[in-house]
Amino acid sequence: MRLVVQGGRLLDPGLAMDELGDLLIEDGVIVSVGGDQPAEGALVVDARGTAVLPGLIDMHIHLRQPGQSHKETLSSGLLAAVRGGFTAVAAMPNTQPVIDSPGAVLEIERQAAQLGLAHLHQLGAVSRKSLGEALADFAGYRAAGVVAVSDDGVPVAQAGLMRRALQHAQAWGLVVVAHSEEPSLAEGGVADDGPDAWALGLPTQSASAEAAMVARDLVLAEETGGHLHVAHVSSRATVELVRAAKARGVPVSAEVTPHHLLLTSAELPRLGTLAKMNPPLRSERDRLALIEGLADGTIDAVASDHAPHTQSEKASGWLAAPFGVTGMETALPMLVAGLVEKGALPLGRLIDAMSAAPARILGLPARQLAAGMAANLTLVDLLAPVSFSAESLATLGKNCPFLDRPGLGRVLGVVVEGRWVAC
Amino acid sequence: MRHLVGIPELSAPELSAILERTSEIAKGAIFSFPGAVALAFYEPSTRTEMSFLRACQLVGAAPLRLLPERASVQKGEGPEETLKTLLAIGAQVLVIRTPEPLLPHRLSHLGLSVVNAGDGAHQHPTQALADAVALSRALGELGGRRMLVVGDHLHSRVSRSTVALSVRLGMTVELAGPPDLLPEGFAEMLGATRSQDFEASLAQADVVMALRIQMERLGSVGAGDLAAYRREWGVTAERYQRLGAQPWLMHPGPANLGVEIDPELVDLPRSLIRRQVTAGVQVRAAVLSLIGEALS
Secondary structure, three states: OEEEEEEEEEEEHHHOEEEEEEEEEEOOEEEEEOEOOOOOOOEEEEOOOOEEEEOEEEEEEOOOOOOOOOOOOHHHHHHHHHHOOEEEEEEOOOOOOOOOOHHHHHHHHHHHHOOOOOEEEEOEOOEHHHOOOOEOOHHHHHHOOOOEEEOOOOOOOOHHHHHHHHHHHHHHOOEEEEOOOOHHHHOOOOEEOOHHHHHOOOOEEOHHHHHHHHHHHHHHHHHHOOEEEEOOOOOHHHHHHHHHHHHOOOOEEEEEOHHHHHOOHHHHHHHHHHHOOOOOOOOHHHHHHHHHHHHOOOOOEEOOOEOOOOHHHHOOOOOOOOOOOOOOOOHHHHHHHHHHOOOOOOHHHHHHHHOHHHHHHHOOOOOOOOOOOEOOEEEEEEEEEEOOOOOOOOOOOOOOOOOOOOEEEEEEEEEEOOEEEEO | OOOEOOOOOOOHHHHHHHHHHHHHHHOOOOOOOOOEEEEEEOOOOOHHHHHHHHHHHHHOOEEEEEOOOOOHHHHOOOHHHHHHHHHHHOOOEEEEEEOOOOHHHHHOOOOOEEEEEEEOOOOOHHHHHHHHHHHHHHHOOOOOOEEEEEOOOOOOHHHHHHHHHHHHOOOEEEEEOOOOOOOOOHHHHOOOEEOOOHHHHHHHOOEEEEOOOOHHHOOOOOHHHHHHHHHHHOEOHHHHHOOOOOOEEEOOOOOOEOOOEOHHHOOOOOEOHHHHHHHHHHHHHHHHHHHHHHHO
């Protein structure tokens, strides 16, 4: 099986590559890069006028199977991933029931593989049923090829259990993805503690609810040597903690979402419950610190925290509506338009944060436009303006805060392990 | 006007119209709104609901009381559904009290006129208007007068409404209260300032309003907590009698007597607490009649 991606702008910041040329792929592996490649007998993808990037990975999404397929199915979610330019995604295990065993992970990955869309890496829960009481089977996870564990949606409240999780993660080569939230500080808050939420009478949670938990987990990661990955960093305080920890060699990585990079609590009145997510949108000062942290590498990766819910669930009011917004399809175009185009972040850093960096964190095949590498590619016309509507989104979760906001970058399709998937 | 959802949304002409209409009603003028007004109180309320019922009588409107403990809300019906049912029944105005901030705002786009009777910790506009009316009857022109509001601001819709309206009417407003219930920056958000010294602010105030302390907000809420609150932030008889020029006294009710305000102060000649309630009925009648005119 041969595939030629023809005439694209080959753009790989890790290799300092930015040139026009072809890519030849055989049996899922890149065999030759650049210049003219022989197209005889190959499937040819015309990439003229588009950029060819190392395959993007969204390392933090929520699919709702099993249990909540009215919010999202594997097929709608993984199609949304492809539309967003993602060759692979990592899904959180907070389904119903919680995916907390190696067998459950393998079953959902088997179903996903049959769809022929983006590659699904299913995370397993840290604790049984994500109750924060009994540790799940980390050795079994490893044997099943699981790359990371998380109780995302809720924090691992007990420090003792988190310490054991990091010890097991260290022993079995897993990453613990932490939803960092100190419960006694978060206390039912639905928005960031500050004037924007006070003005609306909303119960709030402070940035310290995140940072205090991150501080605890950094101490535990340093002590145990277990790899801590801080999910959806939202505050300046957390950026500073992670920066200092990295400087002294703590095994920590971090991600940030497009919504925390592009929106603040000033948008609460306009967005309504489309601005209800956990952690919440914070101040402009926090937002600028996140961009700075992403630019200097303190924050390794960008991940969408794609969290689909139905319209009626999100319309049930500030207190009752579930947390979360969708964002796989909008992530790249919104960040290109909102950060790169405005000079706030180099394009190369954004591409790295959405491809090579998550691959490094999760221990996935490297994302490189180089011979011998697994053929995972994203084809995107970075100059094409795009916009989104509820109808245009493939995800069932229309709860996206970026509808009707101009984006840049139209995804043509992705190559997933040598297989061309058009949008 | 079609709706009254909050003080920030209230236009200057609407505000003038309400104040003028209230004073006409107080003088005995009759304004009729022979429509149907649905009262949906999803939170317990005595005085606000009674006050709206009396206001309905004053303007000749038929009140339709939704009793949430008996209503389909218990069967999981969403507020939009309830509202559309009320509309089909023939109600023209929905008066709503809800724990959900911004719900009245959301419902105001569905074809029924909406009056917010309190949405969580967000807004309680008729309370603010009643306070302004009661106060201006006592003080005359409010511009340049000094108001002190003491208590739990963070969880108070009265603070957000009354303080905002008082500032808008030209008053100099200071806020006082425990640091966790009056966080840094809260007063400034409302155009007020934070009192640096409660006793000194009290001595300078033309009017002091004590906010209701919700018992569950005071940590463990033993008698000791209440005693400590009263000692630091209470409008106590002892504190009040000591003042040279005694300020007017206000409280939105229901008061925890002996905690945020002492019982012997409530019925002093300089207390506006009963007059706030009376003004509340007149303000609500004014609002209903103005909405009725806009609808006809």
